[in-house]
Amino acid sequence: MKISIIGAAGFIGRHLLQSLLAKHCHIRLLQHSTTSPAPVQGVTHYRGDLSDPLTLGPFLDGTDVLINLAWPTAAEEEPQQFAGHLASACIENGVKRLVHVSTAMVIGRPETRTVDENTPPKPRSRYEKSKLLVEQNLRTSLDSQVDLAILRPTAVFGAGSRNLEQLARRMLAWPLWSRYLLRFVYGQRNMHLVPVEDVVRAIELLAFHGSPLLGQAFIVAQDAHPMNHYQGVDELLAPALGVPLLRSKVRIPAPMLHALLRLSRRSQDDPRLHISGTHLASLGFVPSRNFERAVAEYGRWYALQKQLSP
Structure with missing residues (x-):
């Protein structure tokens, strides 16, 4: 072919x-x-x-x-x-x-x-x-x-992607209290x-x-995965990046976050928006079961890049 x-x-x-x-x-x-x-x-x-x-x-x-x-x-x-x-x-x-x-x-x-x-x-x-x-x-x-x-x-996302780069950089460089704040604000916002x-x-x-x-x-898409939200991805990245694992589930109510995202003029402003691929499924496509491993692999890759950079 x-x-x-x-x-x-x-x-x-x-x-x-x-x-x-x-x-x-x-x-x-x-x-x-x-x-x-x-x-x-x-x-x-x-x-x-x-x-x-x-x-x-x-x-x-x-x-x-x-x-x-x-x-x-x-x-x-x-x-x-x-x-x-x-x-x-x-x-x-x-x-x-x-x-x-x-x-x-x-x-x-x-x-x-x-x-x-x-x-x-x-x-x-x-x-x-x-x-x-x-x-x-x-x-x-x-x-x-x-x-x-x-x-x-x-x-x-994956090795070399721009998606997840900002979150990984913040987790490595920002103080711990800022992670608590971001987890509180973004909570279970779907990361898509x-x-x-x-x-x-x-x-x-x-x-x-x-x-x-x-x-x-x-x-x-992998929106159906139970860890594909802000707090879940933060928890998956933490061990791979070598930063403290935070387990606090406290978050602002979803309607309040929805209002904040709309004020910031985001297109996808509903934190509970769920995207699915029904047409691919009709062709027999099944999403991989390695979402958690893929996030961890990205974290290890990013941490290595930071170590190698001058």
Whole structure:
């Protein structure tokens, strides 16, 4: 199977590439720089630019599945242009399926507390609106000429991620009383964390699935895990970071936190918001049972980085 990836140098892309190489796929990577990367068996690098679809012929020719992890970086490129260039490149070069990785945060501020792929998105921030606009434009531009699947992960974390970085830094650097305060304020606010391993498995499921996916959106989340809230994640990180373990469960009432988050103009301002992926489940996807281990592994990785940094 010939799989082409755009954005493989990013956080999710690095983990995805390692997994696909273990499956002995023929992988093509798009690069912008003129520097020749180190050769990797099973990987072919192609030079091109998504903003110029005409340069993508050799990269996409014969592609079974194109996995897009990229997002427009050029200030002058609007989401509509980005989606149009991506769709044109797929159609003109005969790509059979496009797996586009978006974000579950396109839900914005929903009207219900429990949401899934069938919940109408209510994006509020520019980022959320742009992500949703790309999804919508891909569906329109591809017009069933290329099978499309859209993956919407929640807050992806793992070694090298930005998610959890702020919390880990605070736990290592801030005084102990500040952790008590944050646990009191944020309490059991849902963190919407999902291990990068789950996201990789979801991408692969969509890439290799035998039936047409017809432009559906698929959410990958771990909101159902009982420790996927602020106090729970704080407790899982503490031993890994080597800081005192706090077990205080005292917290402000959820409606009060809801009001505080709304005053701060957060899109997802309901601390009890629950995001689930029913479409992935219908394909047989089961979230990993290693959420606690994944948080602990991140903590150990982060602590090591701090030790190695000057």
